Amino acid sequence: MATTTPISPLAPAGFPELPAVDGVEFASGEAAVKYEGRKDVCLITLATGSSVAGTFTKSATRSANVLDCQRKLGGASDAGAAFFINSGNSNAFTGRAGEGSVKAISEAIANATGLPEDRIFTSSTGVIGERLPHEKITAKVADLAGSLDADGIEGAAQAIMTTDTFAKGATATVEIDGKPVKIAGIAKGSGMIAPDMATMLVYVFTDAKVSQPLLQEILSDLTDVTFNCITVDSDTSTSDTLLLGATGASGAEVTSKDGAFSDALKSVMLELAHLVVKDGEGATKFVEIQVTGAANDADAKTHGLAIANSPLVKTAVAGEDANWGRVVMAIGKSGAAADRDLLSIRFGDIVVAEKGWVAESYAEEQGAAYMKQDHLEIGVDLGLGDGKSTVWTCDLTHGYISINADYRS
Amino acid sequence: MATTTPISPLAPAGFPELPAVDGVEFASGEAAVKYEGRKDVCLITLATGSSVAGTFTKSATRSANVLDCQRKLGGASDAGAAFFINSGNSNAFTGRAGEGSVKAISEAIANATGLPEDRIFTSSTGVIGERLPHEKITAKVADLAGSLDADGIEGAAQAIMTTDTFAKGATATVEIDGKPVKIAGIAKGSGMIAPDMATMLVYVFTDAKVSQPLLQEILSDLTDVTFNCITVDSDTSTSDTLLLGATGASGAEVTSKDGAFSDALKSVMLELAHLVVKDGEGATKFVEIQVTGAANDADAKTHGLAIANSPLVKTAVAGEDANWGRVVMAIGKSGAAADRDLLSIRFGDIVVAEKGWVAESYAEEQGAAYMKQDHLEIGVDLGLGDGKSTVWTCDLTHGYISINADYRS
Structure with a gap:
């Protein structure tokens, strides 16, 4: 192996x-x-x-x-x-x-x-x-x-x-x-x-x-x-x-x-x-997820790990797709407090969504260009309080499937 | 798409x-x-x-x-x-x-x-x-x-x-x-x-x-x-x-x-x-996970969904690998009650593990042959109580990655 x-x-x-x-x-x-x-x-x-x-x-x-x-x-x-x-x-x-x-x-x-x-x-x-x-x-x-x-x-x-x-x-x-x-x-x-x-x-x-x-x-x-x-x-x-x-x-x-x-x-x-x-299996991107503005630190970590563990977020990163919709989805499912209309999301320094909708200043080309890097930051601000947490993950690629499914011992 | x-x-x-x-x-x-x-x-x-x-x-x-x-x-x-x-x-x-x-x-x-x-x-x-x-x-x-x-x-x-x-x-x-x-x-x-x-x-x-x-x-x-x-x-x-x-x-x-x-x-x-x-994205196997013997029904469902959502279990199924070790892992991480030494696991009617170890009667060839089917049953008995639950999932394949990462809108 x-x-x-x-x-x-x-x-x-x-x-x-x-x-x-x-x-x-x-x-x-x-x-x-x-x-x-x-x-x-x-x-x-x-x-x-x-x-x-x-x-x-x-x-x-x-x-x-x-x-x-x-x-x-x-x-x-x-x-x-x-x-x-x-x-x-x-x-x-x-x-x-x-x-x-x-x-x-x-x-x-x-x-x-x-x-x-x-x-x-x-x-x-x-x-x-x-x-x-x-x-x-x-x-x-x-x-x-x-x-x-x-x-x-x-x-x-x-x-x-x-x-x-x-x-x-x-x-x-x-x-x-x-x-x-x-x-x-x-x-x-x-x-x-x-x-x-x-x-x-x-x-x-x-x-x-x-x-x-x-x-x-x-x-x-x-x-x-x-x-x-x-x-x-x-x-x-x-x-x-x-x-x-x-x-x-x-x-x-x-x-x-x-x-x-x-x-x-x-x-x-x-x-x-x-x-x-x-060294994550099949990893091609290193992703830092910075959550701020959560109701408390525990909620921030819950949101961060929900994003980091979401197969849909991880495959989007693999596909170099600045898919903030999947980030919204992961926040929504995490179980921790969130308010759609207070949420803002950025990829690196690029604000992609704010106040419950795509940011007016955002152009898809900006996100697409940013996602080509191999070290990425996804920032989420919940707008609720002072809770914060940073978590790290990698993307989900064909390499992961190959390592875990294609080759058998 | x-x-x-x-x-x-x-x-x-x-x-x-x-x-x-x-x-x-x-x-x-x-x-x-x-x-x-x-x-x-x-x-x-x-x-x-x-x-x-x-x-x-x-x-x-x-x-x-x-x-x-x-x-x-x-x-x-x-x-x-x-x-x-x-x-x-x-x-x-x-x-x-x-x-x-x-x-x-x-x-x-x-x-x-x-x-x-x-x-x-x-x-x-x-x-x-x-x-x-x-x-x-x-x-x-x-x-x-x-x-x-x-x-x-x-x-x-x-x-x-x-x-x-x-x-x-x-x-x-x-x-x-x-x-x-x-x-x-x-x-x-x-x-x-x-x-x-x-x-x-x-x-x-x-x-x-x-x-x-x-x-x-x-x-x-x-x-x-x-x-x-x-x-x-x-x-x-x-x-x-x-x-x-x-x-x-x-x-x-x-x-x-x-x-x-x-x-x-x-x-x-x-x-x-x-x-x-x-119709799960990229699915090639339909998997029924039957959990019995849990402390209660809620615990049984927690174990079942932990198994069903585990990327390692799902890639093993895709690879037609009767990888009961990954099932043990998923049970261990679920957070619901489990005792290693009371656990038994079967694939279809084949008992693969019991009492905290691989079953004496089990031969790898049996498991490998069973996994070739496209409808699979994974049975887990916790040996703790009467709680039970059945959940259903599919495998995790290259098709999932292709649908969600390779093609961009």
């Missing part, structure tokens, strides 16, 4: 230079979980004293790994921690056997690293409903533990890919109390591994010192305005996982959820979220 | 024989609202004493016609009524001008028929955001009123089409108190008229005698289990309208919402709903 899909036209020029984050080491390798000849496992260790926070899929049918991570979060941080990820098999909908696989992998990593088992956080992504061949993985754990490297993050970004068309990374640095603090993250998502659903996995590291409760609070707040504001096709994986590790090795302590650290972390999370959208 | 789309492979052999319903007359004609050389207007009159009930889109940005119909419903029925429909322009998001167009058309029909203006129910379907050229329509009203015909229902079914690939009709007869009662209905939907959203319009007629409040109660209940259980792409039109007229001309009175009349009406509504799905 992965090998047949060309690199997304929205991909950046290459993988970014990511700094080593003090206290974090990476190892990646080949375990042939499903495919031969590609990296499909990675081990990431975090030094003693690291805090770990996480956010996860809300799916009622989430995978054994997700349930295990949720159980382990919030534990004592003095022992350090490890993240382990395999691609090729999601260990989802594998019944009780799936829990056994998580246990077996966690034990193997605990043995190889000396970390307590309840500090081993695992993720799996790939085919669902097939037993995870965890023996292939546990056989490689000692090798991985022996090859940990502070500069190994790019290899980890490659190992977690499924049908992603490019590896995804982002970084930021920020000064706290005169000390430089690094943040670096990797993500995978919106590629598919046949025959199953896309899974988004994200791992972010920092050498800031942050207590676990504060780290979790920051992460949860920022997830709501970054990863929870992107959508490719409205479908939710059973395995979505975002883990954030803070080693404290910089000596700089974060004591408030508002400030330079959160701003920098948000920039990294947002960049990774945008990269996931830019 | 309409002319370039081949007839749906799921279309029936032809338009059915529909009986004349006493007290109902039809006229259709060409007003060139948008396109020349095709029927695009129809007038339907209902005799004195007819009750009219309706259900409508819940869109917050619904059209001027829908708002007007909602205002007029429930009025005195002794004067008879008329339905008027035009295709080519939906009169949606046309601001105050849209209200003026509805008023102008209603007045013209009142003048031509002698009916009070508040008994004229109008619908418009087609391009949105463009002023309805209602002068073209009002100029034709006298002709229409002069050519009313009890046998004209097929012409009406043709006039309301936009990019529908076939005209849709259904009928049933039922005996009440020894008297034969006829029910006949027409529908349009799931075709698009570029550059706008699909609209579903449905008109059903009967010569039963039913009080307006009871007719409305029956219609609302049956809409929930028929038209509100179908989905093509999860998008909701600003114009969806279902009107039901009961002339009473048979002399047979319906006095209870349960009974033979409701059963027969349900069969007509369900058949029309299925025809709309079978």
Whole structure:
């Protein structure tokens, strides 16, 4: 599958230079979980004293790994921690056997690293409903533990890919109390591994010192305005996982959820979220939807996601059609408050509709010319209040159908 | 647009024989609202004493016609009524001008028929955001009123089409108190008229005698289990309208919402709903999703629609892939109660997953063979309670993308 899909036209020029984050080491390798000849496992260790926070899929049918991570979060941080990820098999909908696989992998990593088992956080992504061949993985754990490297993050970004068309990374640095603090993250998502659903996995590291409760609070707040504001096709994986590790090795302590650290972390999370959208299946356009003037922020997000998830809006974008009528339709169906006669809509800076009708100043040629760009903004003002939200999506193209319908495993 | 789309492979052999319903007359004609050389207007009159009930889109940005119909419903029925429909322009998001167009058309029909203006129910379907050229329509009203015909229902079914690939009709007869009662209905939907959203319009007629409040109660209940259980792409039109007229001309009175009349009406509504799905844009498969064992009926419908609206499920069906993993995913994301380890899933009679894992008896070849049919059943049992619901949808194919993205108006 992965090998047949060309690199997304929205991909950046290459993988970014990511700094080593003090206290974090990476190892990646080949375990042939499903495919031969590609990296499909990675081990990431975090030094003693690291805090770990996480956010996860809300799916009622989430995978054994997700349930295990949720159980382990919030534990004592003095022992350090490890993240382990395999691609090729999601260990989802594998019944009780799936829990056994998580246990077996966690034990193997605990043995190889000396970390307590309840500090081993695992993720799996790939085919669902097939037993995870965890023996292939546990056989490689000692090798991985022996090859940990502070500069190994790019290899980890490659190992977690499924049908992603490019590896995804982002970084930021920020000064706290005169000390430089690094943040670096990797993500995978919106590629598919046949025959199953896309899974988004994200791992972010920092050498800031942050207590676990504060780290979790920051992460949860920022997830709501970054990863929870992107959508490719409205479908939710059973395995979505975002883990954030803070080693404290910089000596700089974060004591408030508002400030330079959160701003920098948000920039990294947002960049990774945008990269996931830019690798959306079949995507040829990146679309930012800015909703303002809603009754409240929640309504704004509801409207934004209704627009972003509408197949008719997404196919119009694919067809480079400035079809504001479909935007009106999506607002109307979202369930959040709207008044036709107060609504205004713009594409980029071009006002296309206002006061319940097409704008007098608008000419179809303007919209048609604007839609040829590969980064688009759709602005909606409800005219009702101060609620606002920004969400990001991609278009819906023949490529999406081809990836998900034409090729079978 | 309409002319370039081949007839749906799921279309029936032809338009059915529909009986004349006493007290109902039809006229259709060409007003060139948008396109020349095709029927695009129809007038339907209902005799004195007819009750009219309706259900409508819940869109917050619904059209001027829908708002007007909602205002007029429930009025005195002794004067008879008329339905008027035009295709080519939906009169949606046309601001105050849209209200003026509805008023102008209603007045013209009142003048031509002698009916009070508040008994004229109008619908418009087609391009949105463009002023309805209602002068073209009002100029034709006298002709229409002069050519009313009890046998004209097929012409009406043709006039309301936009990019529908076939005209849709259904009928049933039922005996009440020894008297034969006829029910006949027409529908349009799931075709698009570029550059706008699909609209579903449905008109059903009967010569039963039913009080307006009871007719409305029956219609609302049956809409929930028929038209509100179908989905093509999860998008909701600003114009969806279902009107039901009961002339009473048979002399047979319906006095209870349960009974033979409701059963027969349900069969007509369900058949029309299925025809709309079978004309879904790009559809090649008709899919019935049967959810049982949910905590309650509402949860069952939530799960059913989550499966029916999932792009990943719909592309799998298009690819003839018995991808039960995507069904699990859709159940997980729906928000309604589910327990992975109690879930079972079948495709037709083939049990593919049970107790949180692939069924031991299941072989991929069975599923692959089943998926080649063009009428499919996906069964889901949640194992939680007695809640159940059945919903209907179609697959998501390259045809959908082509209709909505490739061709521009």
